[in-house]
Amino acid sequence: MWRRLSVYPIDEEFLEKHRRRVTSIARRVDECIDTVSLYVPDRLSIDSTPGQFLMVWIPGVDEIPLSISYADGGMVGVTVRGIGEATRRLCSFQPGDRIGIRGPLGRGFTVRKGRSLIVGGGIGVAPLRYLVYRLLDIDAEVYVVFGFSDKLHTIFVEEMERLSSGKLIEFHIATEDGSYGFKGTAYDIASSIIREGFDMVYVCGPEALIRKILLLCVEWGIPMEASIEGYMKCGMGICGSCVRGVYRVCRDGPVFDRDKLMEMEEIGLRRRGASGIMEPLI
Ligand SMILES: Cc1cc2nc3c(=O)[nH]c(=O)nc-3n(C[C@H](O)[C@H](O)[C@H](O)COP(=O)(O)OP(=O)(O)OC[C@H]3O[C@@H](n4cnc5c(N)ncnc54)[C@H](O)[C@@H]3O)c2cc1C
Ligand code: FES
Incomplete structure (x- = not known):
């Protein structure tokens, strides 16, 4: 069925978020062998929602979408x-190095109380x-399952383990090679506990994982939201390079609910690449 893509308003808020802010890195944390967290001062991101992203400009290289992993x-x-x-x-940048940011952009997760x-x-x-932090702030019951390929690629594990000795209800970790935690995938653990009954399931990761959890949530009638990727160029709903189904991921997403994900039959199967041509994901 043919449907028109939505038309978005261009107002003052839109223009402010898309005006690139050049700023210096204030803090760098090495999370594992190939992953770092970088922190910059930013006024506009204080009111961001988890799941929203920034377009990060790396001078002389490119501008790429990155999810907000912390804001406080x-x-x-x-x-x-x-x-x-x-x-x-x-990943090679150090405190004092300059980057540009636009955002916070897109629609994030629904932060609500419950299990x-x-x-x-x-x-x-x-x-x-x-x-996790935003849900704990409103005293939600939070169960977390993270999966990685192996111990060397695990991130935020100590942080989640620290939280699980306080407010966080439970934290499970899986590695595919069994070098840390449960031997298997995040799906293996999630599928064994999902039947305990949850008010909301939130997912982000490889699309094969998103697809499997999506089908499980449909089967069990559980509300679900997932953050998905689209190939982003403008990040403002104009170029169309991030289109998935009838949605532009940069404006309508990157977080979509269960019904919209089901509507996009391609989830976990194929996605548009840099040239705009559909490419298989498996
Ligand atoms: C909404 C969103 C949130 C993201 N959040 C994170 C995050 O928090 N941390 C993180 O490490 N990565 C995140 N990514 C992925 C990240 O944007 C890509 O890994 C990055 O753009 C790759 O660029 P590159 O030059 O290093 O690699 P390249 O060699 O250019 O590309 C490697 C792969 O990355 C993907 N990619 C490249 N450019 C883009 C682009 N402009 N938009 C989308 N995908 C692209 C393609 O699938 C490509 O095959 C996110 C992507 C999206 C869409
Ligand atoms: S990145 Fe251009 S429309 Fe989404």
């Missing part, structure tokens, strides 16, 4: 895994870390 006390943080030219360059299951895989745990 006038600082915003992103967590980046070095996989290509832009992300590796960013929540958070499922993350790989670098997909970045926005979920911010979500």
Whole structure:
């Protein structure tokens, strides 16, 4: 069925968020062998929602989308895994180095009270870390399941373990090779506890993981939201390069609910690449 893409308003708030702010890195934390968190002072991100992202400009290299992994006390943080030219360059940045940011952009997760299951895989745990803090702030019951390929690629584990000795209800970790925690995937753990009954399931990670959890939530009638990726260029709903189904990920997402994810039949199967051509994900 043919449907028109939405038309978005261009107001003062939109213009302010998209005016690039050049700023200096205030803090850098090495999270694991290929991943760092970088923190910069930013006024606009104070009111961000977990799941929203920034367009991060790496001078002379590129501008790329990165999820907000932390926002508090006038600082915003992103967590980046070095996989290509832009992300590796960013991973080499030190305090004092300059980057540009636009944002916070897109629609984030619905932060609401109740029993929540958070499922993350790989670098997909970045926005979920911010979500955990926001849910704990409103005294939600939070169960967290993170999965990684192996121990060397685990991130935020000590932080979640520290939280689980306080307010966080439960934290589970899986590695595919069994070098840390449960031997298997985040899906293996999540699928065994999802039947305990949750008011909301939040997911971010490889699309194969999102698809499997999505089908499980449909089967069990559980509300679910997932953050997905689209190939982003403008980040403001104009170029169309991030389109998935009838949605522009940069404006309508990157967080979508269960019904919209089901509507996009391609989730976990294929996605548009840099050239705009559909590419298989499996
Ligand atoms: C909403 C959103 C949130 C993201 N959050 C994070 C995060 O918190 N941490 C993190 O490490 N990564 C995140 N990413 C992925 C990150 O943007 C890409 O890894 C990065 O753009 C790769 O650029 P590169 O030059 O290093 O690698 P390249 O070699 O250019 O690309 C490697 C792969 O990254 C993807 N990619 C490249 N450019 C883009 C682009 N402009 N938009 C989307 N995908 C792209 C493509 O699938 C490509 O195959 C996010 C992506 C999106 C869309
Ligand atoms: S990146 Fe979404 S429309 Fe351009």
